[in-house]
Every structure is written in C-alpha cells, then in structure tokens.
Amino acid sequence: MNKFIFIFLGLSISTTVLSSPEEDYQRFKDYFLDRFPETEFSDYKNGVYSIDLSSREQWESIEDFPPYEINIEQGEELFNTPFKNGNTYASCFENSGIGIRQNYPYFDEDRGEVVTLELAINECRKSNGEKPYSYYKGGPMADISAYMASTSAGEIFDVKIPNTDEAFNAYEDGKRLYFTKVGQLNFSCADCHVYQTGTKLRADIPSPAIGHPTHFPVYRSSAGRLVTLHERFAGCLNRVRAKPFKAQGEEYRNLEYFISYMSNGLEINGPGSRK
Ligand code: HEC
Numbered sequence: 126m127n128k129f130i131f132i133f134l135g136l137s138i139s140t141t142v143l144s145s146p147e148e149d150y151q152r153f154k155d156y157f158l159d160r161f162p163e164t165e166f167s168d169y170k171n172g173v174y175s176i177d178l179s180s181r182e183q184w185e186s187i188e189d190f191p192p193y194e195i196n197i198e199q200g201e202e203l204f205n206t207p208f209k210n211g212n213t214y215a216s217c218f219e220n221s222g223i224g225i226r227q228n229y230p231y232f233d234e235d236r237g238e239v240v241t242l243e244l245a246i247n248e249c250r251k252s253n254g255e256k257p258y259s260y261y262k263g264g265p266m267a268d269i270s271a272y273m274a275s276t277s278a279g280e281i282f283d284v285k286i287p288n289t290d291e292a293f294n295a296y297e298d299g300k301r302l303y304f305t306k307v308g309q310l311n312f313s314c315a316d317c318h319v320y321q322t323g324t325k326l327r328a329d330i331p332s333p334a335i336g337h338p339t340h341f342p343v344y345r346s347s348a349g350r351l352v353t354l355h356e357r358f359a360g361c362l363n364r365v366r367a368k369p370f371k372a373q374g375e376e377y378r379n380l381e382y383f384i385s386y387m388s389n390g391l392e393i394n395g396p397g398s399r400k
Pocket residue numbers: 171172173303312313314315316317318326329330331332333337338343357358361362364365380399
C-alpha cells in the first residue's frame with residue numbers, strides 16, 4: 126500500500142492503531158462531500174450519476190420506463206410461490222421479507238460471519254429442500270433480490286457492526302480488500318472508486334465508493350439483464366485482470382459489509398439501471 130492510502134485510512138506505519146468503522150465512515154463521507162461540493166449526500170445513492178451530470182439526463186429518461194420492471198414482477202411471483210413443502214420465502218425472513226433490504230448484510234454473531242440478503246435467499250431455499258440458485262447471469266436470484274429491494278424503497282441503509290473482534294475483523298477484511306492493489310494492472314477498488322472517481326477512464330467514469338449497494342441488483346443495458354452485486358465485483362476485478370473470488374464467498378461478503386457500512390444513511394433505491 127502506498128503512503129496516501131495509509132494516510133487516507135488513518136493508519137500510520139509506526140503505530141498499529143486501527144481507525145474505528147465510525148471514523149472510517151466519517152472520513153469517507155467528508156472526503157466525497159469535500160471533493161464534490163455540488164452533490165448532496167443523499168444523491169450518492171445514484172452512483173456515477175450523482176457526480177456526472179452529463180450522463181444523468183439520459184439515465185433519468187431510462188428510469189422513466191425502467192427495464193427492470195418485469196424483473197420485479199417475476200421476483201414477486203417467485204417470492205410468493207410456495208416451495209414443494211408449502212412454505213414460502215416469507216417464512217425465512219423478519220417481517221415476512223418485506224421492507225428489510227436495508228438491514229443486509231449483517232454480522233451473525235452465532236455463526237461468526239456476514240450474512241448477505243442473497244446468501245439468506247439461498248439458505249432459505251436449502252432449508253426448505255430446494256436447490257440453491259446461481260448468483261450469476263441474472264435469473265431468479267437477481268429477480269427475487271430486485272423484488273425484495275423494491276419493497277425497501279426509501280428505507281435508509283443501517284448496517285451495524287457489533288462490538289466483537291469477529292465482526293470488526295470481517296469489516297477490516299472487506300476494507301483491506303478495497304484498498305489492496307490487485308491484478309496485472311495493479312489497481313485497488315479505491316484507486317478507481319475513491320481516488321480516480323469522477324475522472325474519465327477510457328469511456329467510463331468510476332462512481333464514488335459510497336452508495337454502491339443501495340441500487341443493486343442493477344439492470345445493465347450492456348448485458349441486457351440484471352447483475353447482482355457480487356457479479357459486479359467480479360466484473361471490476363476482471364477488468365484489472367485479477368482473479369475474481371467466488372460469489373457469496375467470505376471475501377465478497379466482507380467486501381459488501383465494508384461498502385454497505387460506508388453507505389449507511391443513504392436510501393435503498395434498488396433495483397437500478399446502468400450502462
Ligand atoms: C480500473 C478501475 C476500476 C477498479 C480497479 C474497480 N472498478 Fe468498479 N467500476 C469501474 C467503472 C469504470 C465502473 C462503471 C461506472 C460506475 O462506477 O458506475 C465500475 C462499476 C462498479 C460498480 C457498479 C456501480 C453502480 O452504481 O452500478 C461497483 C459496485 C463497483 N464498480 C465495485 C468495485 C469494487 C468492489 C472494486 C474492487 C474489487 C472495483 N469496483 C474495482 C472501475 C473500476
């Protein structure tokens with residue numbers, strides 16, 4: 126890691142004192158608010174369109190007739206269709222699964238690991254004797270996730286980090302991955318989504334690190350389908366020629382934990398649409 130990153134994270138090489146998640150959160154927020162004074166904090170839920178006004182208008186017209194509407198409908202139908210044993214997804218979730226997206230991911234202290242919404246959807250299937258879904262290439266997992274996100278529209282992200290070493294370590298793991306340079310091109314997530322945010326990289330402008338999970342899954346017009354958050358992580362790692370991790374493996378769940386905590390205070394507005 127270079128010096129700048131150490132300074133950004135509030136770590137110094139001579140001391141081993143780690144910054145607390147609350148301090149990281151404040152530092153992230155202040156950094157972006159300072160760098161993009163025109164952007165209201167609440168607008169970071171819109172990803173790159175919160176800082177790139179030139180592409181915003183076109184995106185807003187797409188959102189007037191959202192390409193993911195059919196996915197929400199399909200997701201709702203799947204969500205309410207009983208498993209072979211007669212139960213539905215509602216039986217696995219708090220408040221029958223409605224309006225709960227903002228509480229994911231959470232650190233499960235009994236299991237000692239981060240649980241994401243999509244992991245919980247598949248665990249619900251398995252505990253009801255059904256086969257798990259794939260986390261890739263859209264499909265029923267992305268549809269159900271999109272439907273569940275849509276029932277949380279306007280709810281505020283509120284990810285908690287329990288005061289235990291295990292929870293803190295999961296958060297730190299995610300943060301470390303975010304700032305570690307990887308791949309043949311030797312980039313970290315932060316290189317693009319913190320330091321180069323707003324700068325044109327070939328045809329794209331990398332969005333700010335805060336607000337990423339609020340609008341997932343995302344309908345990508347380039348793919349013509351929904352993409353889950355972990356598939357998107359893999360896409361960015363491929364781009365820098367790094368070997369992606371397994372969707373819903375520990376690395377990505379911890380990474381999601383970190384970026385979701387950094388998005389606390391923002392509204393859920395998933396699913397979304399992107400290029
Ligand atoms: C070489 C630069 C680069 C690196 C490194 C990179 N990304 Fe990206 N990422 C982009 C660009 C460009 C986009 C598309 C524009 C945008 O941000 O929406 C993108 C999109 C995303 C999105 C979707 C944003 C949205 O609103 O739909 C997520 C989430 C994301 N990246 C996470 C990550 C994570 C996590 C890492 C590290 C594992 C990472 N990225 C590494 C450049 C990068």
